[in-house]
Amino acid sequence: MTTETSEGLRAWLLTETPHSRWQARMGSFYQGWLTLRGNPMAMFGIAILVLLLLLAAFAPLIAPHDPFAQDLSNRLKPLGTAGHMLGTDSLGRDILSRLIHGSRITLYIVALVALIAPIAGLLVGTVSGYLGGWVDLVLMRVTDIFLAFPRLVLALAFVAALGAGIENAVLAISLTAWPPYARIARAETLTIRNSDYISAVRLQGAGPLRIITKHIWPLCISSLIVRVTLDMAGIILAAAGLGFLGLGAQPPSPEWGAMISEGRRFILDHWWVATMPGLAIFTVSLAFNLLGDGLRDVLDPKDGSQ
Amino acid sequence: MSDLLNVENLWVKFPTRTGVFDAVRGVSFRLGRERLGIVGESGSGKSMTGRAILRLIRKPGMVEADRIELDGEDLLGKSEKDMRAVRGQRISMVMQDPKFSLNPVMTVGDQMIEAYRLHARASKAEARQKALEMLEAVLIRDPERVMRAYPHEVSGGMGQRIMIAMMLIPDPELLIADEPTSALDVSVQGQVLSIMDKLVQDRGMGLIFISHDLNLVAQFCDRVLIMYAGRVVETCAADKLHEATHPYTRGLLNSLPRIDAPRDRLDVLQRDPAWAAAPSIGPDA
Amino acid sequence: MTPALSFENLNVWFGDGRDRVDAVKGATFDVAPGDSFGLVGESGSGKSTIMRALTGLAPHWSGRMAVNGQPLGPKRDREFFKTVQMVFQDPYASLHPRHSVDQVLSETLYLHGMKDIDARIVRLLDDVGLGSRFRFRYPHQLSGGQRQRVAIARALASDPAILLLDEPTSALDVSVQAEILNLLTDLRAEHNLTFLMVSHDLAVVSHMCSQLAVMQNGEIVEVMTVDAMRRMTSDHPYTRALLEASLGYRRAAE
Numbered sequence: 030m031t032t033e034t035s036e037g038l039r040a041w042l043l044t045e046t047p048h049s050r051w052q053a054r055m056g057s058f059y060q061g062w063l064t065l066r067g068n069p070m071a072m073f074g075i076a077i078l079v080l081l082l083l084l085a086a087f088a089p090l091i092a093p094h095d096p097f098a099q100d101l102s103n104r105l106k107p108l109g110t111a112g113h114m115l116g117t118d119s120l121g122r123d124i125l126s127r128l129i130h131g132s133r134i135t136l137y138i139v140a141l142v143a144l145i146a147p148i149a150g151l152l153v154g155t156v157s158g159y160l161g162g163w164v165d166l167v168l169m170r171v172t173d174i175f176l177a178f179p180r181l182v183l184a185l186a187f188v189a190a191l192g193a194g195i196e197n198a199v200l201a202i203s204l205t206a207w208p209p210y211a212r213i214a215r216a217e218t219l220t221i222r223n224s225d226y227i228s229a230v231r232l233q234g235a236g237p238l239r240i241i242t243k244h245i246w247p248l249c250i251s252s253l254i255v256r257v258t259l260d261m262a263g264i265i266l267a268a269a270g271l272g273f274l275g276l277g278a279q280p281p282s283p284e285w286g287a288m289i290s291e292g293r294r295f296i297l298d299h300w301w302v303a304t305m306p307g308l309a310i311f312t313v314s315l316a317f318n319l320l321g322d323g324l325r326d327v328l329d330p331k332d333g334s335q
Numbered sequence: 336m337s338d339l340l341n342v343e344n345l346w347v348k349f350p351t352r353t354g355v356f357d358a359v360r361g362v363s364f365r366l367g368r369e370r371l372g373i374v375g376e377s378g379s380g381k382s383m384t385g386r387a388i389l390r391l392i393r394k395p396g397m398v399e400a401d402r403i404e405l406d407g408e409d410l411l412g413k414s415e416k417d418m419r420a421v422r423g424q425r426i427s428m429v430m431q432d433p434k435f436s437l438n439p440v441m442t443v444g445d446q447m448i449e450a451y452r453l454h455a456r457a458s459k460a461e462a463r464q465k466a467l468e469m470l471e472a473v474l475i476r477d478p479e480r481v482m483r484a485y486p487h488e489v490s491g492g493m494g495q496r497i498m499i500a501m502m503l504i505p506d507p508e509l510l511i512a513d514e515p516t517s518a519l520d521v522s523v524q525g526q527v528l529s530i531m532d533k534l535v536q537d538r539g540m541g542l543i544f545i546s547h548d549l550n551l552v553a554q555f556c557d558r559v560l561i562m563y564a565g566r567v568v569e570t571c572a573a574d575k576l577h578e579a580t581h582p583y584t585r586g587l588l589n590s591l592p593r594i595d596a597p598r599d600r601l602d603v604l605q606r607d608p609a610w611a612a613a614p615s616i617g618p619d620a
Numbered sequence: 621m622t623p624a625l626s627f628e629n630l631n632v633w634f635g636d637g638r639d640r641v642d643a644v645k646g647a648t649f650d651v652a653p654g655d656s657f658g659l660v661g662e663s664g665s666g667k668s669t670i671m672r673a674l675t676g677l678a679p680h681w682s683g684r685m686a687v688n689g690q691p692l693g694p695k696r697d698r699e700f701f702k703t704v705q706m707v708f709q710d711p712y713a714s715l716h717p718r719h720s721v722d723q724v725l726s727e728t729l730y731l732h733g734m735k736d737i738d739a740r741i742v743r744l745l746d747d748v749g750l751g752s753r754f755r756f757r758y759p760h761q762l763s764g765g766q767r768q769r770v771a772i773a774r775a776l777a778s779d780p781a782i783l784l785l786d787e788p789t790s791a792l793d794v795s796v797q798a799e800i801l802n803l804l805t806d807l808r809a810e811h812n813l814t815f816l817m818v819s820h821d822l823a824v825v826s827h828m829c830s831q832l833a834v835m836q837n838g839e840i841v842e843v844m845t846v847d848a849m850r851r852m853t854s855d856h857p858y859t860r861a862l863l864e865a866s867l868g869y870r871r872a873a874e
Contacts, residue, residue: 045761046753053720053756063352225714228677229774233731234701243727247718376793377764491663520662520820521865547793590798592827594850594867600802601827604795 061327071323077316085132092126096283105299116301118291120281124305127283131306134284135313138199138268139261145203147253150210155241155249157211158218169215175208181270188276195284198277202267206260213256214249221245251328258321262314269310285310339541340366340388340509343402347383347565350395358383358396360565361615366509370535370542372556372573374549376587380565381545385511388543389422406508424454427502431514433494437486443497444482447504454505469500473530492523496530503534509541517546528555549587553577561587564611583610622689623650624782624814625657625674630683632666632673643669643678645838651831653688653781656808656815658825658846660862661835667818668709669838671784675706687782702732705775709787711767715759721745721770722755725777732778744773747810749803765796772803776811783808785817789824801828822866826850834859 043060047053065071084091093112100121108116115124157168175183187201221227222245230244269286271277273293278284280291285306292303347359359380364371375381387398390410403410405425413421422428430436438446447466451457457465463482470478473496486494495515502510512531516524532555535542546552552559553576561569561584569581579585586604632644644666651657659667672678674685676696685692687703708714715724725744729737742752748769759767768788775783788804789797801824808815819825825832826846834842834856842856854860 045757047756050720050722050756053722053758057758225708225710226716229706229708229714229771230716230727230731231677232675232701232706233728233774233778234696234698235727235731244716244719248716376795522662522861525865549794587794590795592798592801592823594823594826594863597826597850600805601798603799603802 064327065323068323068326070319071326074316074319074321074323077312078320081132081136081313081316084129085136088129088133092123092129094123094126096122096127096130097281098122105295105302107299108301115305116299118288118302119295122281124288124302127288128285128306128309131283131285131288131309134195134278134282135265135268135310138195138202139264141199142203142206142264142268143257143261145199146206147210147257149203149207150212151214151246151249151253153207154211154214154216155218155245158215159222159237159241159245165215168211172208172211175205176212178205180205181267184267184271185274185276188271193276193279195278195282198268198271201271202264205267206264209260210253210256213252217249217252218245221248255321255325255328258317258324261317261321265310265314265317338365338404339368339406340543341402341404341407342366342388343400345384345387345398345400345403347380347387347392348397348399350397357565359387362560362562362565362567363615363617364560364567364570366541366543368539368541369558370532370544370556370573372552372559373543373545373562374547374552374559374587375562376547378564379562381547381562382513383565384562385428385513385543385545388511389426389428390418391422391428423450423502423507424505425507426509426511427505427507429495429498429502429510429512429515432518433491433498434486436498437494439486441485442482443484443486443489447482447497447501450501451504465504466500469504470497472503472534473497473500474526475500490523492519492527495519495523495527499527499531499534503538506538507540509543510535511543511545513545514547515544516551517548524551549576549584549591566611566613567615568610568613570616581610582607621652623686624653624655624688625651625816626684626686626689627670627674628684628686630670630673630681630685632669632678632681634678634680643838644673644681646683647833647835647840649833649840649843651814651816653814654812655831656817656829658829658832659816659818659835660820660822660825660832662820662862664837665835666838667835668786671706671786671816671818675704675784676700698732702778703780704782704784705778705780706784706786707768707771707775707788710791711764711771712759712791714771715767717759720756720758721750721762724770724774728774728777734777740777744777747776747807748773749799763796764792765799768792768796768800769803772800772807776807779811781812782814782816785815787819788817790819790821797824804828822849822863834862 041052042056044056047056100117102121103117104119104121106113106117110116113123113125115128118124153168153172157165183205184201187204188197191197191200227240227244230240268277269289272284272286273290275290278287280287288306289303292306296303343363345359345362346357349356349358362384373381373384383392386392388403390398392398400411405421410418410421437443444463444466447469448459448462451462451465466482467478470481475481475493475496481489481493481497489497515531516527519527531542534540544552544556553573556573559571559573559576560567561579561581563583569579569584571579577588579588586602589602590604592601628648630644630647631642633640633642635641647670659670661667669678673681687700722741725741726737729740734740741755745752745755750766750769750773754762754766762770785804789800792800805828807813815828817825817828826849829846831843831845832849833840836858842854842859844854848854849863852863854863
């Protein structure tokens, strides 16, 4: 019975003659999913990210201990200690539990940056590319100024000005991350701007606002999504870097970068304290990179239109 | 064995999500030192046939055939390295748009010299001399200037002539021209064709001329294969093309507007599924 | 009778100063209402540029252009786009790759302030011989001919009186070309349309049009009727050369 309905659903999704807007849209999503599914590395990335999401969602249920509970008699226990699978840190807190709770912070940072930076970049890039002239000149010079600073240094300066803390770290990373997106969006807009389908909608009397939001954005967004997933690793690392320097999440918050920073003091004698959060950052970054590569195959409009 | 090229039962297959798609289905033909036209609509497999002879089908596409022989020499069993020697040396290909075939960051002269030196051991000066000769052979009036130009600085017709000149440098036995004039204006089209025509005749080359333009092929070639859905549906002498009998060929001919015979409505081709299902016409039909 | 389209000493150029390219020089011709007028020439002769200037896509021009007697200024208003619509050359480039047929048509109808959008989409698709089966497809699910039909439906959405056709079949196979040309002929009769058609193919223009202008290097070298062209009674050597070239390749030896 279930196979029958799933077959029906498949046919409904893959039909050449959809009967409603909804079906057409679902159909093209399904096509993309099929392409993505054919890429084992991307699926591996997705699996890790889904796991991360679940961990973050059910952190209090999964974590064996309270991430903030100190137990000074049990400090710096190695891997595999009974009750502390990944050992404990300098204050006797369970590292596994801290990692699990830390995934919430990581996801929070990633989600916020992934929302702010590309949207800002998209706005600046498409407006600048479509309108051209002095608007383009001004916006692109501003972008250049931001691009001219090393990213972490600029983020440091922002955090120093705004004060330490996760929100400010997110803001600082976003402020330094948008210019490359603006560049990409502008370059795409320049090629799209002169195409026949934009001319055609101009001949229907559409204004710049409608053309930018309804016609140019949908084409830029896919390449931005790919770029964001590939940049995600960098964002996590930048957040971890700020945490490591003591300018991001503040102790006792179990942010992964901050955890590495704390573990640094014991790295020679108690390597696991810094290594475990490092491995977590590595795994998640890798997962985003793999997903980004897979998404590029699915979303790239150059392939999709062929 | 007087045949220059002998193709038997050629298939080009592409695996897709819904099964294997056959782009070319059992095409067979023989080619002497003549001009063979392959006509058909887009998707008929005519370009794929040309590329399959050179084994230029990209993965995951597959080429299968009972036989592809050049001068009695088997091309199917050759290693990729040996194939590279065949491509360019013995079989050359001219593509539709010269803009995509020329390297945009090298001058025309440098590209021609490099192409020549890839195939023959020659000093730079010799190669340069040869390149100049070739440009003159394709009726370029000021070859010195053209040698210094970059591809974007030359017109479409000029670019296509340069491509032909480059392809002719190694003195190939067979030239495959895939829509060589479709991107050109009619007046330039005539020039490019007459150059190709002359070169083929003077050098005794074989020519496979792939085109969608029935009239052009009828006037330019000696013999024509008409392809539909990956199969050869009809083959005839080019000057008899207008007496073709297959309904598909007739339909194509009748759907063309004509200056000398005005009509209110054009005939619309009614496609018969049986055309695609019937086997390819063999080389001896 | 007021001409549907009138061009007087039209100049169009791109770029400024040293980079200035004069694409159209002193073009003058009229298109009568209900007529079908062809612009013929090779690439770069400026034939498409005239259309782009008329529709406001080429902003630098001088001279006089008028639609139904109304002279055009630097800006085009809604009313203009309701009267004049255009079909582009390449159906693979003129449809937004991420918009379904339904989105394309409903947006166009919305922009023209139409009310009963659903019913109109169905009627437009029927008009161009597609039917509602195609309504929710994306461009990559359509063949070249089907795409061009969608583009024609889009151009017809505002019920225009004048249709500009920029090489509407040059990217299509000949059998599909015949279908599209027949469709355009039928639509012209049904909707009383005036056509201005650009093509490099003399045979297509002679089939579709009653009058034509031959262009070379931005100038109109000759305006003639199609009947005159058929009789090969052309005055201008360029027109003759074009005619002979389009009658086909002649081997030098013959």
